[in-house]
Amino acid sequence: MYYPEELIEEVRTRNDIVEVISGYVRLQKKGSNYFGLCPFHNEKSPSFSVSPGKQMYYCFGCGAGGNVITFLMEYENQTFPEAVRTLAQRAGIALPEADDSKEAKQADSRRAKLLEINKEAAKYFYYQLRTERGSVGMEYLRKRELSDETMNHFGLGYANKYSNDLIQYLKSKGYSEDLIRDAGLCNVDEKHGMYDKFWNRVMFPIQDINHRVIGFGGRVMGDGKPKYLNSPETEIFDKSRNLYGLNFARTSRKGNVILCEGYMDVIAMHQAGFTQAVASLGTAFTSGQASLLRRYANEILLSYDSDGAGVNAALRAIGILKEAGMTGRVINLEPYKDPDEFIKALGGEEFQKRLDHAENSFFFELRQLQKNYDLSDPEQKTAFHREIARKLCTFSEEVERENYIEAVAQKYHISFENLRRLVGTYAAQTGLAQPVIRPKSGVQKKNTAAEGIKNSQKLLLTWLVEQPQLYRQISKYISPKDFTEGLYEKVADRLFEELEQGNINPASIISMFEEEEDQREAASLFHTKLERLESTAEQEKALHDIVCAVKRNSYERDSAQLGTDVAALNRVIAGKKQLEELAKTHISLE
Template sequence: MYYPDELVEEVRLKNDIVDVISGYVRLQKKGSSHFGLCPFHNEKSPSFSVSGSKQMYYCFGCGAGGNVFTFIMEYENFTFPEAIKLLADRVKVDLPEIEYSEEVKKKEGKRNKLLEVNKEAAKYFYYQLRSQKGSIGYRYLADRQLSDETMKKFGLGFANVSSNDLVQYLRSKGYRDELIQEAGLASFDEKYGIHDKFWNRVIFPIQDINHRVVGFGGRVMGDAKPKYLNSPETMIFDKSRNLYGLNFARTSRQSNIILCEGYMDVIAMHQAGFTQAVASLGTAFTAGQANLLRRYTEEVLLAYDSDGAGVNAGLRAISILKEVDLSGKVLNLEPYKDPDEFIQNLGTEAFRQRMDEAENSFFFELRIMEKEYNLKDPESKTKFHREIAKKLCGFPEEVERENYIEAVADKYNVGFDNLRKLVTTYAAQTGLVSPIVRPKSGIAEKKNTPEENMKKSQRLLITWIAEEPEVFPKIVKYISPEDFTEELYRKVADRLFEGLEQGKLNPAHIISLFTDEEDQREVAALFNTKLEELETKQEREKAFHDIVYTVKKNSYEYYSGRLGADISTLKQVIAGKKALEELSKTHISLD
């Protein structure tokens, strides 16, 4: 679908990039930009920059960058028409109605079809729960003390006892058997043919962060196995990139996120006012899900079942949270098994108190480990202290390690110096506490070629002009778009200079002129080259002059090497030589 440039620009201008990306990534303002952890690669230190003035984002770690359309396309795996529709809906801009021909309908993206059939299935399940056939499911949810409002909020439904009701319904809506199966809503076998995946179950629609149904979970009515059944992974449903309830939790504006084990725990907690609760989707907690949480919080409270399986799951989750540099604490739900049961019996205030008293994850690990030792026996107690020392080696930062040694020594009545020596001994033996040496950039340094140095000076100049557009009038007599020898750079400079001559600076619009994703990333990088932080005005003026002079000098040498019968190249060389002579004698003020 083609949209007029004016309409595209209207949608872009009405969607402030900081507001949009804040819905996906937790950002903090630093200077004129906002920074957060990049959603496109795994990192522990924020290198993902979002500029409100430029209306663009750029990651200094992985190079991802672009405008608000680029972000939605890359994050959501959307096409451009899908991205503009989402953003237009967000700011209530009406797009032209799309009139599909039969040919276009056949070519519609499979992704959209899967979302569509899932939405229709969710509507069907929702209706069934509220019909006579769904009374058993409704009674089950009501007995679990869920209100009608909560059932509606989460779109809860019911799959009938009959094993092909949904298939028949979706067929009546025009959906083909192949699509129904591909969405994970039906199975096929030789004996029964195609039949419903879910039947005689309360249904929990699984939504992505934009509230679109991407899969389902079902809890059986009765004692049949499995107790819980989940949709298989599809083109639109990746369990490692989804968490149940995150579509609500990400906008809860709480300082933490509560991680539960099951659907009912999440729903019960949201009903009780703890709208930051989420759960993994029928599988063990994964690193992918931890990275997802890291976009929205720094602290995760584990509210797993208090039985043995829940404790083991909690220990695994703590390890995964540490890997992505998230702080984890553990809620004590005893004497009850899970959050739902706890809240039903003791209420919300008691649960809030348990949240305030949540146990440090390291001490939770030690408390569980302690059960394996007899602390009344000196030999067993010594073994326990050795294991503590080994775990303390897991803190690579010296200050943090020292703080934990002090806290552990106090808690377990161990001499601080003795425990510290034990930790040092194990660290020396295993090499567990060794300094991590990286180049300051975080990326391996390499010697640049003359061509790369030429490109770098051009990138620096474009970034500097975009950061401080008031310098443009001072250099326009020396520098033109033709001085940028890379074709892409020249196109960007041409648009940049044209806009500045009209009093407009619009990097995000310039990105929109490029349709290739790699080109968009490179253009974003052009506006986000790392400039040296110089303290004095004299240092900054010298650095800027050097960059301008280098760009002009490289341009002069570039065109000189291509001299021939082309009169325009000859003019470029002559003009370049004259500009260089002037530049060598000119002081460019940055006042």
């Protein structure tokens, strides 16, 4: 459903963000803002800020942020139109019927159409499972001890044995062959023509964090190959940046996330009350998925199969989590193969005990490594200790490295000083020791050039929102085109327009974006932490450096892209001139 921008803004302004969020979070006023415990991640001290002036919220712990519409989208798992409708009802605002021309324009968009056809396919599979044709699928799920409530909750379905049922159904609903193919719901070849991608399979709809169906997984009935088949990647389905079950797990508020291998493991754990379980989508765990999980939990519990493949997958995931600045622990499922088998055999209480005693990921790595050595042989034992020293070198924080040396020495009965010396010697010989990094916050980040460029642009936007009077001085040198990130440029374009009019409204800028990720990113642009400097002169120098950095990056980008276009050449010349002027210009905070 499309709503005009003016109507969205009326709905937003008629719902005070402090009042709305107070219904979900206990807030206390501190200065001009309100603070409380973040509802989107587990924390003990309040880092969740709500600004009545900006009509925005932001968590300095997990980065959640946005306006009152964003909050409902994130907390209640609502889509943008659903959140607007909820708030309109709360404020007593009557929403109009769909505007045909704009509705048609929206419906014609590729993304909307693909989401729509996937939803229709999910409904079809759901219905088929509950008919006579789907009895083989229902029998399989019953044997897996799934309740009707669980099957309905996850939208489980069945693809018939006939290989063109879904295509015929979707065509009858008016969808074109091109769209069916582009949604990944069919295969096409010279021998068979166009036929259903999924047939004779129990179907698992894959949903994004807003419960929209973006793809499918199918488990074959019988001995066919492959056992599990997943949708191909499409314009709306990126396997490396989605996780099965995350749409439910994100609101579990358990303080951790359980990462496992398969759809059935996730479903079995949710049915047993472990609603924080998720799984990768037919591929190995990726850094993109780790970044996604980082939004919802700092600790990940790995519940991979206990066989060799599962152990290797766990070891790989540990490295990815560490690279993303997260801690992982490994759940011991033995003597059972996977969490589904474990829970069926021993129940939820025993599984919770395994969660509580999950193994530190570093010691899990050492335990697996130890299997390669005969510790009764002095030479192999020494080789094992050297390998331990090599792994200890990978800790970049000195305190953390020292703590692990102490713990490892105690666990493996090695002299602390001897192990410490071995680590030092090994690091000196191989150059493996990482530089000691003392992060400003709890999460270690790579200070890359690209991150520095983005940060300078974010800092400038935050500064302009905090002190809009600076705009008149800065606008002589900086325009929205100087913001090299696509979303940043859109935000700057709107913000500069409002600054020209003398009436800035950050919360309304966020409403320009319908996707929750975009809203979160836009909110972060107005909440980047400005460095606390004592004197005005220091603050002015810092601001001047930021403005210069933004302009310099823009100039360098334009110069690198310069071709024969006269207009582009003029931009580069103008940029160089402005940079030279900026170097001699004083920006006053008075």
